[in-house]
Amino acid sequence: MSTFGARLRAAMDDRGPLCPGIDPHAGLLRAWGLDDTPAGLERFALGAVEALGPVSSSLKPQSAFFERHGSRGIAVLERVLAEIRAAGALAILDVKRGDIGSTAEGYADAYLDPASPLAADAITVSPYLGSSSVQPFVEAAARHDRGLFVLALTSNPGAGQVQHARAGERTVAGTVLAELAALNAGAEPLGSYGAVVGATIGETAEDLAINGPLLAPGVGAQGGTPEAVGRIFGDQVRNAVPSSSREILSAGPDLGALRDAAARTNDAFRTLVG
Numbered sequence: 001m002s003t004f005g006a007r008l009r010a011a012m013d014d015r016g017p018l019c020p021g022i023d024p025h026a027g028l029l030r031a032w033g034l035d036d037t038p039a040g041l042e043r044f045a046l047g048a049v050e051a052l053g054p055v056s057s058s059l060k061p062q063s064a065f066f067e068r069h070g071s072r073g074i075a076v077l078e079r080v081l082a083e084i085r086a087a088g089a090l091a092i093l094d095v096k097r098g099d100i101g102s103t104a105e106g107y108a109d110a111y112l113d114p115a116s117p118l119a120a121d122a123i124t125v126s127p128y129l130g131s132s133s134v135q136p137f138v139e140a141a142a143r144h145d146r147g148l149f150v151l152a153l154t155s156n157p158g159a160g161q162v163q164h165a166r167a168g169e170r171t172v173a174g175t176v177l178a179e180l181a182a183l184n185a186g187a188e189p190l191g192s193y194g195a196v197v198g199a200t201i202g203e204t205a206e207d208l209a210i211n212g213p214l215l216a217p218g219v220g221a222q223g224g225t226p227e228a229v230g231r232i233f234g235d236q237v238r239n240a241v242p243s244s245s246r247e248i249l250s251a252g253p254d255l256g257a258l259r260d261a262a263a264r265t266n267d268a269f270r271t272l273v274g
């Protein structure tokens with residue numbers, strides 16, 4: 001199997017960069033005429049994958065909205081991950097995990113080992129317990145040809161409080177980005193160790209040239225736009241993976257309308273990349 005970075009590069013070149021998010025908020029279930037139950041969750045999430053999976057390079061289910069339905073929600077997430085792959089898209093599971101090394105190994109087994117029912121192509125990881133807490137995920141990703149997106153410059157308004165703080169010669173975010181650049185050194189056509197850099201952060205002085213994918217959530221409902229993504233990523237925009245959840249999902253329940261909404265956003269980003 002090729003690396004995650006190579007699979008993502010090929011998929012983005014083929015289908016465009018947009019990564020629609022699957023965030024089954026209770027309010028969205030109701031807007032689609034569904035109950036806020038595991039059955040409603042299943043209809044919603046599988047409908048979204050049916051509409052968006054065949055036309056997207058990747059999809060990003062948000063684990064929280066499946067976990068809140070308990071074990072039946074997790075069972076739906078397992079199906080969603082399988083259906084994303086069956087549709088020829090890459091599954092980026094947004095779980096933002098990070099823990100002491102021995103526990104991080106457990107999480108890595110759960111989400112990156114292909115033998116696990118919850119295995120994804122890539123997951124989001126939090127580095128705020130320090131680099132050693134990310135290491136088990138790095139090793140598992142390398143072993144299984146999977147990818148990571150490590151939180152660097154997140155889209156939430158208070159993110160700078162921690163991420164812009166200085167840690168020696170660099171900021172905290174700069175340290176995360178430099179470590180990812182080292183992990184991706186020499187990888188072609190793209191490394192498998194990505195960063196999360198929100199579409200809402202304005203401009204940044206940080207070096208985004210990590211030779212890896214740059215997941216950019218915050219498009220749409222949080223105010224991120226293709227123009228903003230162009231400004232933030234500059235010459236790295238070809239490696240940006242813009243992500244939008246609520247704005248696209250609110251075009252449902254009609255699956256054609258949902259697909260059209262994603263196509264419009266994807267086309268705007270394709271134009272940006274050129």
Ligand SMILES: O=c1ccn([C@@H]2O[C@H](COP(=O)(O)O)[C@@H](O)[C@H]2O)c(=O)[nH]1
Pocket residue numbers: 021023062094153154155156196197198217218219220221222243244245246247
């Ligand atoms: O910095 C980050 C990291 C992750 N997210 C996640 O992306 C989606 C955004 O949803 P929208 O409806 O498009 O706002 C959500 O799952 C977040 O947990 C992020 O927003 N910012």
